[in-house]
Amino acid sequence: LFGFDRFFFLLLLLVVIIVIMSGPKIIVIGGGLSGLSAAHTVLERGGRVLLLDKSAFLGGNSTKATSGINGATTRTQIAKGVGDSVEAFLKDTVLSATGGKSTEPYPLAEVLVGESAAAVEWLKDSFKLDLSLLGRLGGHSFPRTHRGKERFPGFTITYALMEELERIEKKTPERARVITRARATKLLKDEATGEVTGVEYEHKGKKYTEHGPVIIATGGYGADFGDDSILMRHRPDLKSFSTTNGPHCTGDGIKMAQAVGAGLKDITFVQVHPTGLIMPSDPNCKVKYLAAEALRGVGGLLLDGNGRRFVNELGRRDYVSGKMRENKGPFRLVLNSAAKAEIDWHIKHYCSRGLMREFQSGADLAKDIGVPASQLAETFSTYNQVAKSKNDPHGKLYFANTPFNMNDKFYVGFVTPVVHYTMGGVYVSPASEVLTPEGKPIPALWATGEVMGGTHGKNRLGGSSLLDCVVFGRVAGRNAASYLMNKLVSSGGRAGKIAGHLAPGFKLDVSNGTVRIEISGLGAGAGSAGAGASSAGPSTSSPSGPHPDSAEAAAAADSGAPAKKEKKEYTMADVAKHNTDKDCWVVVNGEVLDVTSFLDDHPGGKAVIMIYAGKDASEEFNMLHARDVVEKYAPEIVIGTLKK
Numbered sequence: 298l299f300g301f302d303r304f305f306f307l308l309l310l311l312v313v314i315i316v317i318m319s320g321p322k323i324i325v326i327g328g329g330l331s332g333l334s335a336a337h338t339v340l341e342r343g344g345r346v347l348l349l350d351k352s353a354f355l356g357g358n359s360t361k362a363t364s365g366i367n368g369a370t371t372r373t374q375i376a377k378g379v380g381d382s383v384e385a386f387l388k389d390t391v392l393s394a395t396g397g398k399s400t401e402p403y404p405l406a407e408v409l410v411g412e413s414a415a416a417v418e419w420l421k422d423s424f425k426l427d428l429s430l431l432g433r434l435g436g437h438s439f440p441r442t443h444r445g446k447e448r449f450p451g452f453t454i455t456y457a458l459m460e461e462l463e464r465i466e467k468k469t470p471e472r473a474r475v476i477t478r479a480r481a482t483k484l485l486k487d488e489a490t491g492e493v494t495g496v497e498y499e500h501k502g503k504k505y506t507e508h509g510p511v512i513i514a515t516g517g518y519g520a521d522f523g524d525d526s527i528l529m530r531h532r533p534d535l536k537s538f539s540t541t542n543g544p545h546c547t548g549d550g551i552k553m554a555q556a557v558g559a560g561l562k563d564i565t566f567v568q569v570h571p572t573g574l575i576m577p578s579d580p581n582c583k584v585k586y587l588a589a590e591a592l593r594g595v596g597g598l599l600l601d602g603n604g605r606r607f608v609n610e611l612g613r614r615d616y617v618s619g620k621m622r623e624n625k626g627p628f629r630l631v632l633n634s635a636a637k638a639e640i641d642w643h644i645k646h647y648c649s650r651g652l653m654r655e656f657q658s659g660a661d662l663a664k665d666i667g668v669p670a671s672q673l674a675e676t677f678s679t680y681n682q683v684a685k686s687k688n689d690p691h692g693k694l695y696f697a698n699t700p701f702n703m704n705d706k707f708y709v710g711f712v713t714p715v716v717h718y719t720m721g722g723v724y725v726s727p728a729s730e731v732l733t734p735e736g737k738p739i740p741a742l743w744a745t746g747e748v749m750g751g752t753h754g755k756n757r758l759g760g761s762s763l764l765d766c767v768v769f770g771r772v773a774g775r776n777a778a779s780y781l782m783n784k785l786v787s788s789g790g791r792a793g794k795i796a797g798h799l800a801p802g803f804k805l806d807v808s809n810g811t812v813r814i815e816i817s818g819l820g821a822g823a824g825s826a827g828a829g830a831s832s833a834g835p836s837t838s839s840p841s842g843p844h845p846d847s848a849e850a851a852a853a854a855d856s857g858a859p860a861k862k863e864k865k866e867y868t869m870a871d872v873a874k875h876n877t878d879k880d881c882w883v884v885v886n887g888e889v890l891d892v893t894s895f896l897d898d899h900p901g902g903k904a905v906i907m908i909y910a911g912k913d914a915s916e917e918f919n920m921l922h923a924r925d926v927v928e929k930y931a932p933e934i935v936i937g938t939l940k941k
Contacts, residue, residue: 321509321785322347322474323777324496326481326550329357330451330763331746332514333458334770335777336473337423340465342778346473347507348462349498351480352545353898354930355459357516358747359766360900361541362451363589363643364434365444366767367760368417369410373429373443381439386410390761393436393613394754404727405752409761409768416767417443424457432594433695434759436613442591442760447642448921449589451763456923476500481549484511484742486557492740493557510741510781512773513731514766515550517542517719517747519567520584527551531565531721539573539585540716543902550748551723557742560724560734562750568757571599571617572630573715574652576904584902585715586652588630589643590614590759596636596698598680599712600629604668605676609691615756618714629666632708635698642920644708649917650908653710659703670703677701718757722750729773741780743773865937869913872939876911878903882936884913886924889937913939 323339325332328350336346350357368374369386387410388400420426427445434442444450466473478500485495485506495508518527519542527548529536540546555561572588593599593610599617601607601624608620621628630653637644647653656662663673677700683689684696723731723744730738746766753761867889875882881893883906896903901921909917927935 321345321781322507323512323774323781324349324507324509325512325514326350326496326553327357327514327516327746327748328352328355328459328475328477329514329516329746329766330359330455330458331516331748331766331770332357332512333455333462334767335512335514335743335745335774336462337458338771338774339778340472342775342782344778344781345471347509348473348475349479349481349496349507350475350477351549352543352900353477354900355475355477356452356455356900358541358543358546359455359763360452361449361543361587362454362763363449363587364591364594365430365432365442365450365760366417366420366428366454366763367437367441367758368413368443368764369439369441371414371417371428371441371443372421373417373431374439374441377431377440379431379439379441381441383410383413385438386413386441389436389438390758391754393756393758396615396755397613403751403754405725405749406754408727408772409752409765412768412771413764416764416771419771420454420457420767424454424461426454426457432591432760433611433697434590434594435611435617436758437760442594444591449643449646452921454763479505481515481553484553484557490740491558493742510777511743512729512777513550513554513723513742513744513748514746514770514773515548515748516546517722518546518548518551519716519719520544520546521548522583527564528567528716528719532567535567535569535716538569538714538716539583541570541573541585541587542716543584543900546719550744554723554731554739554742554744554748558733558739559731559742560736562721562724563754564721564750566720566753566755567716568614568718568720568753569618569714570614570717571621571714572712573717574647575627575711575713576650576652577711578651579904580711582904584904585713586647586650587715587717588647588652588710588712589640591640592630592632592636592643594697595632595639596696597630597632598701600631600666600676602626602628602666604663604666604673606680606691609689609693611693611695612691613756614717614759621714626713628712630710630712631662633698633701634706634708637706637708639698646917646920647710648708649920650905653708656707656709659701659705659707662707662709665709674703677703718753718762719747720750720753720755720757722748725749725751727772728776729769730776741777743777745769745773864935866940867937868940872913873911878907878910881906881910883909883911884915884939885918885927886915887939888927888935889939890927890934891936892934895931895934 322345325336325348328348336348339346369381369383374381387402390406391400421428428443430444431440432442433440445453479498481496481498483497484493487494493511497506519540521528573585574588599608599610607624608617659673660670663670681700684699725744729743729745731742731744752765872882883890892906899906
């Protein structure tokens with residue numbers, strides 16, 4: 298290209314880029330790991346994103362994931378000499394999905410497993426995450442569940458993506474916008490074409506409408522216990538069970554998708570996790586904390602009410618839960634000091650919340666169980682012999698951190714089966730397209746994460762929930778970005794129409810992260826050019842601000858710095874007086890926080906804070922959070938400092 302033709306071509310390309318960057322956005326509903334993965338992938342592909350979440354904070358159930366993220370043939374595995382393979386992981390996944398009845402692969406499992414290593418490396422490379430430790434969970438033939446050295450992996454991973462999205466939003470608000478407390482209520486649809494065109498949502502008592510392709514990432518229905526809920530319609534037998542799910546898990550995305558013609562898949566398949574931790578002070582609490590499966594992976598034993606083993610602790614979750622129903626409780630999860638050392642952070646966390654206890658000896662533990670010390674010693678001796686012979690009557694194959702010695706210290710928690718994960722959901726294709734009951738894609742609608750049905754069959758492997766979120770978040774994000782870009786630059790799209798006026802021979806194709814432009818009729822210098830899509834998208838000037846009454850304007854106003862209040866000094870005696878859910882103070886890192894109005898918004902639930910009502914929660918807080926979290930997200934709750 299030379300002279301005028303070259304100038305014309307560059308001008309045309311610039312027009313296309315500006316139109317794309319100022320055009321419609323992709324709307325992501327849900328701010329857990331699946332929604333965040335989708336949002337970042339759209340941004341990497343040069344698109345614009347609006348992320349809506351009905352909760353006060355992003356994160357969802359993803360922040361509660363305790364064991365890690367699966368991946369086969371990752372750099373970490375290779376460095377540690379783990380001889381895993383995609384084929385082995387796929388076999389384990391299918392066996393779990395079919396209850397051990399088949400090893401025949403199915404498309405969603407092939408995508409989940411085939412993209413697992415890329416998902417783990419993306420997290421490490423793009424977000425500088427530590428995923429250097431490996432664990433072997435139930436149903437896995439190799440150690441492939443990745444986690445870091447500190448904090449729960451779900452929280453660490455999700456928080457990193459959340460922080461990066463906030464950074465992008467602050468730096469380039471024309472590219473990304475996040476609105477919390479925004480409850481999506483309805484998907485908009487063009488009845489003539491069947492295309493989803495946007496979403497209606499509620500924010501601060503008002504209704505708003507946004508237009509663009511939609512990715513649903515709203516999670517499952519594991520806390521949907523209402524009489525006419527999805528869970529109770531399809532699994533009324535689980536009504537009496539507790540759940541590990543947050544109150545946001547009410548199947549909103551499934552209901553909205555059904556309203557525009559989506560089909561359902563595996564909706565009756567609900568995972569009951571065997572090790573929900575029982576809080577001794579509130580044993581009947583409906584929402585329970587999860588004992589990470591990694592605790593059994595490092596050698597934890599499950600004992601029945603008589604102090605006996607009754608199960609392969611590393612069996613699939615459905616199998617272990619079934620064995621618990623067949624036996625007599627109360628059931629205890631027991632780790633020795635060697636197992637505790639391998640997963641020390643988790644144990645400290647559970648003990649600090651009163652969910653696990655330390656026993657100084659086997660005799661002390663036997664006394665707590667209510668059996669003779671000799672009976673517990675027999676259980677340990679039998680297990681030690683089994684570990685040596687590798688011939689367990691319960692079928693266990695892997696024995697970490699043996700032997701168990703009565704003179705050792707033990708770390709113990711009461712556990713019970715709980716509703717944990719819903720395998721059923723929206724019917725989707727391997728490209729994350731939402732499908733009708735007949736299997737036809739609904740244009741401009743994708744789904745990712747737990748809202749999808751069919752990914753895990755009857756039973757999900759531990760460590761595959763975070764993987765599901767990242768893999769299908771990336772699949773949905775890249776396909777939505779490609780769809781929108783093709784729509785914009787097609788002959789009927791906005792960029793296509795503009796370019797068509799400037800150059801009647803203009804053709805543009807967007808696929809596999811590549812933009813290809815062809816122009817005919819420019820004379821001898823005419824030709825074609827290919828341009829790789831920028832990972833961050835071209836820089837453009839910020840578009841005009843939102844309407845003063847829009848939710849985006851409200852969100853922008855919310856982000857303004859609150860007026861500073863005078864901080865007083867308080868003693869611990871002062872703080873201790875405020876210890877109810879109607880008047881709750883806690884101390885964190887020398888600051889006194891009035892968290893009364895924050896209790897219902899806390900992502901980890903109200904009960905977590907109430908453990909420390911009127912007390913110093915610094916140690917527990919610092920185990921889970923970055924030190925600047927209060928200043929960033931809830932500065933208004935700081936009312937003073939602790940008097941020294």
